[in-house]
Amino acid sequence: MTFRIAQISDTHLSDDKPFFVDNFVRIGEALRISGPDLVLNTGDISLDGASSESDLAVARALHDGLGLPMRFLPGNHGLGDSQDAPAHGEGAIDADRRARYLSHFGADWWTLDVPGWRLLGINAQLLGSDLAATKHQERDVAAAIASLGQRRLVLFLHKPLFDRAVDETTITGRFINPVPRQLLLKALDGVVPALIACGHVHQFRETWADGVRHVWGTSTAFVIPDARQPRYGIKEVGYVEHLLEPDGTHASRLVRVPGVPTLDIAEFPAAYGPL
Ligand SMILES: [Fe+2]
Ligand SMILES: [Fe+2]
Secondary structure (H helix, E strand, O other), rough: OEEEEEEEEOOOOOOOOOOOOOHHHHHHHHHHHHHOOOOOOOOEEHHHHHHHOHHHHHHHHHHOOOOOEEEOOOHHHHHHHHOOOOOOOOOOOOOOHHHHHHHOOOOOOEEEOOOOOOOOOHHHHOOOOOOOOHHHHHHHHHHHOOOOOOOEEEEEOOOOOOOOOOOOOOOOOOOOOOHHHHHHHOOOOOOOOOEEEEEEOEEEEEEEEEOEEEEOOOOOOOOOOOOOOOOOOOOOOOOOOOEEEOOOEEEEEEEEEEEEEOEHHHHHHHHOOOO
16 A cells, blocks of 8 residues: 655744744645645754744644644754754754754654655754764664665655765755765665655755655745745745655655745744844
């Protein structure tokens, strides 16, 4: 039977800055009707969970309200950005921030086996950090790969691995930086994921590189104007549906939800300050 994942991302939910809650609620209604086997939020679940515990709590409550099977992965706004990112407007990940995130959303890396497939979710912000959890995650990724068997692999994480090519050398906050990227690939030990899906850029994009389908899930909340962010793919809000077949075939598509506006972060200076 087909396993159907609704990947939501970059929901940026908050109690005192609830600008993006309406979009989440409307998309949540569409998800309840659609009834996927799993809803996965690939990070930036809260607007400012790195500093505000109430943002984490309200974001969790809104997700629980959907009453659907759910998994979570953290983004830079939930527990701080990667230590090797060039700027940390939201602060860098540290043990306290991570612990606070875990207390609301549970494990920040995990596996889930479904017919023909293993889903592997990881904490992208740990990559390139000096926290003890980084090594722990690396070991668990290696163990998940070692026991993969005949299953195909899907890797989920908040940030894209790269723009177009695995050997890119630019240091940015937008993609996994080159050194941790290579360490992650080493942990995969030659296994080529069928699909790598992420969020973070607030754009939908589907590309192929070295036999891997890379899908960027868009935000449910807002997009970033072209003056501040290149247009890599489609700047529209929505969610992504992934269909995983037991025989290893798969498909992904952007789902637009009628009546849900694509908000522009430039119109919400109270969220993160003026652009
Ligand atoms: Fe985001
Ligand atoms: Fe992000």
